[in-house]
Amino acid sequence: MLKHFTSYFTKLLVCLSALIFPLSAMAQDSNAVAMADKLRSDGKIYVVVTVIFTIFLGIILYLFTIEKKIKKIEQNQK
Amino acid sequence: MRKVWWKILCILLLSVTIIVGLLMPVPALNILNETIRNLYFHVPMWFGMMLLFTVSLVYAIRFLKTQDLKFDIYSEQFAKVGVLFGSLGMVTGMEWARFTWGEFWSNDPKQLASALSLLIYFAYLALRGSVPDYDKKAKISAVYNVFAYFIMIPLIMILPRLTASLHPGNGGNPGFGDLAAEMRPVFYTAVIGWFLLGIWIATLAIRFQLVARKHLLSTHNVEMDVFKK
Numbered sequence: 001m002l003k004h005f006t007s008y009f010t011k012l013l014v015c016l017s018a019l020i021f022p023l024s025a026m027a028q029d030s031n032a033v034a035m036a037d038k039l040r041s042d043g044k045i046y047v048v049v050t051v052i053f054t055i056f057l058g059i060i061l062y063l064f065t066i067e068k069k070i071k072k073i074e075q076n077q078k
Numbered sequence: 079m080r081k082v083w084w085k086i087l088c089i090l091l092l093s094v095t096i097i098v099g100l101l102m103p104v105p106a107l108n109i110l111n112e113t114i115r116n117l118y119f120h121v122p123m124w125f126g127m128m129l130l131f132t133v134s135l136v137y138a139i140r141f142l143k144t145q146d147l148k149f150d151i152y153s154e155q156f157a158k159v160g161v162l163f164g165s166l167g168m169v170t171g172m173e174w175a176r177f178t179w180g181e182f183w184s185n186d187p188k189q190l191a192s193a194l195s196l197l198i199y200f201a202y203l204a205l206r207g208s209v210p211d212y213d214k215k216a217k218i219s220a221v222y223n224v225f226a227y228f229i230m231i232p233l234i235m236i237l238p239r240l241t242a243s244l245h246p247g248n249g250g251n252p253g254f255g256d257l258a259a260e261m262r263p264v265f266y267t268a269v270i271g272w273f274l275l276g277i278w279i280a281t282l283a284i285r286f287q288l289v290a291r292k293h294l295l296s297t298h299n300v301e302m303d304v305f306k307k
Contacts, residue, residue, distance in 0.1 A: 049100045056096060060089055063278060070285045077289060 085278055091271030095119075099264050109178050110246065116174050118264055122272040123167030124192065128234065129273050130160035130280065131199070131227055138223035141216060147298050148288065150216035153223060155283040157202060159276045164196045179244050188238040188245050195230040202226055212294060 039046045099118035107114060137153035140146075171189070172182040183189065202222055209215035238245070288295070 045100065049097060052100070053093065053096050056092060063282065066282055070282060070289065073289050074285065077292060 084274060088271055088274035088278060091267050092275065095264060095268040095271050099268065102260075102264065104261060113174060113178055114261075116170070117261060118268040120167060120170040120174055121265070122268045123163050123170060124234070125269045126272045126276045127160045127163040127167060128230075130156050130163060130276050131230065133277075133280075134160060135223055135227040138220040141220045147212070147216060147291075147295050150220065151287045151291065152284055153220065154206060155280045155287060157199060157223065158283065159280040161196065161199050161203065162279075163272075163276055164192070164199065168192065168196060175244075184244060186244045187241045188234075188243050191233040191238050195226075195233045198226045198229055212298070 039050070095118050099115055104112070104114050134153045134156035137149045137156065141149035141153060171192075175184065175186075175189075176182045179186075202219060205222055206215055206219050209218060
């Protein structure tokens with residue numbers, strides 16, 4: 001009777017672990033899924049760097065457009 | 079002035095400043111913490127301001143020598159961008175001070191001295207605006223420019239160093255000088271980059287003014303030629 005019970009118990013355990021293990025494996029997987037995590041690491045400082053760099057590039061682009069306009073006026077005057 | 083290579087250099091240097099300056103490891107210091115990275119952004123404003131004022135001074139002297147109004151325009155625009163940089167340096171410095179010294183303004187000798195020298199250059203702009211006659215304006219402001227420069231230098235460079243200051247490196251505060259070996263390359267990159275950006279903005283303003291005042295410049299220089307003959 002006891003032997004029967006233990007075998008039943010081990011079967012149950014195996015079944016349960018078979019059920020749970022893939023779940024836990026999946027949970028680990030979802031952590032390990034390769035995403036573009038670089039920008040989210042280090043407290044998301046990379047986002048700040050991106051923002052500042054974007055603003056900087058915007059200002060530079062603006063300078064180039066002003067320069068283009070001035071060049072046009074300079075050529076018109078000649 | 080119209081070449082493109084130094085503008086690209088400027089973009090490269092400032093890109094390095096922003097990306098490397100924000101991401102590279104820095105020395106961990108009390109009080110300063112991560113704000114030590116402001117060294118790449120706040121301090122180059124002041125360095126840039128002084129360099130731009132130096133260029134402005136050179137053109138003021140060239141104007142006094144040649145009486146060519148073109149140089150007056152150069153001098154004015156470089157001074158204006160210098161004032162812009164100085165104002166940004168002042169504001170960023172106050173923001174930084176709020177979170178390291180506790181107050182936006184704590185009458186620190188360097189704060190006071192740089193505020194004074196900024197006021198002197200504000201007065202330069204006010205002086206320019208108050209003289210309607212262009213020749214007089216140019217001459218008076220060129221002479222004033224020379225005086226302003228040689229008041230600014232001791233105010234910023236010498237006086238604050240003679241007294242205790244809250245600034246890093248002064249009066250026993252943790253400074254950059256002795257430990258900045260790893261920060262130095264980025265810092266110099268930042269200074270050159272921001273200075274080039276200042277020159278860029280100034281040259282755009284100069285080219286605009288040269289076009290806008292073309293008539294004035296040509297008649298003035300014709301008169302000057304007659305005068306010389």
